[in-house]
Amino acid sequence: MQHWLSVHPLISYLIILGCIIYIFNKVFRPQKKLPILKEIAVYLFMALGSAVLLLLQIDKLPIIQCMAVAIAMMMLLRIRQFKDRRKRTARTPKDMGS
Template sequence: MTAWLQAHPYIAYVMIYVLITYVYNKVFKTRRLPVLKEAIIYILLGGGSLMLLMFQMWGLPIVPSLAVAVALMLMVKIRYFVQDRMNKKQ
């Protein structure tokens, strides 16, 4: 997978940006910000994605690592959902 992502850097960049944006929105974003501040944050996320893309091109597994992080976050979300439904039944 790493070799394929090295051959397709644009797709790797988009994947990194989307995964980082998801992690930011679910973990670090606590409230709504003004539009300009939001735009600045997403531009900075894009710059950070470029840096991570460089690491991906050097052979580090950035995209799979981010995918594992997002998968774990989704598992926790599913667990909380199931736990809430169990508590509502009781």
């Protein structure tokens, strides 16, 4: 897989950029909207950072695989939070008193 990703740099770049954007939006996005110029600047820096990570990916470091693990862990956390929230709302006030 590592060899295939280094042979196809455009696909690797798009995967890295997509992972970075997803991780930013799920973890680091501020609560209120940024002004449009700051938003553009953030995405430009993410695109530049993706290019640097692409160089590391081509140099045989498992960047995409590490991002995939990070995204999988984020999804597991979301599933756990969903289940906990559902369990909390299923309790009745009588159950909470004992």
